[in-house]
Amino acid sequence: MFNYLIKIEYEGTNFVGWQSQKNGKSIQDNIEKALKKVLGAKIKIIGAGRTDKGVHAYGQSANFFCDIEIKDKYKFLSSVNFFLKKNLISIINLTNKRLNFHARHNVKKKIYKYIIFNRLTSSPLHQNRSWVIKKKLNFNNMKKGIKYFVGSHDFSSMRASSCSAKNPVRTITKAQVRKKKNKIIVNFESKSFLQKQVRSMVGCLKYVGENKWEPKRIKFVLKSRRRELCAPPAPPDGLYLEEVFY
Secondary structure (H helix, E strand, O other): EEEEEEEEEEEEOOOOOOOOOEEEOHHHHHHHHHHHHHHHOOOEEEEEEOOOEEEEEEEEEEEEEEEOOOOHHHHHHHHHHHHHHOOEEEEEEEEEOOOHHHHOOOOOEEEEEEEEEEEOOOOOOOOOOOOEEEEOOOOHHHHHHHHHHHHHEEEEOOOOOOOOOOOOOOEEEEEEEEEOOEEEEEEEEOOOOOOOOOOOHHHHHHHHHHHOOOOOHHHHHHHOOOOOOOHOOHHHEEEEEEEEEO
């Protein structure tokens, strides 16, 4: 028996999300079908975490077990990606791991990136790949506001009502917002995130950037633990799972 870790890149616009679901096509289903064609056996993959409908990834990770030893890594990657490329999914790396390795349980940290495209006119090149906001955002206030997310907090006010996590406390080890021409790029680093937590945090930063909120309002919303006080979550279009670390 062999245990392999794969690193995956995908454009999530046309998927219901990472996890297999009955109501549409998922990233997981597509990869499992491709692996079955290449390896000749039914394969179940274990993701490092779920991404929602419309969310993208530069570096999602998953592991799978199989009885076949993959001796030619590049032939394997080429073969699997042949079946995945039409769906804008690519397996970009393969690593042989110990049998007790688990793609979700062994995660040390994850980095999510959110891209806001901030200019007066829309952009066909950034549609479905970023949140296009035409009103000029107050970047300096966003820099002040993002600092309130760093540390351990109860994120009950910033998670989806359907979130199944038993513990709402999460620790944000790094939070950064930077500007590059018309792009505002937001990064969050943590071992794990709640459902819609990142999008909710970005939604709050947008309110700060629009001067609807003072930066310190974020601290008040966190302490309130009340979902109705949170800003609307940012759309999935601009969200990317950038990297998973083990």
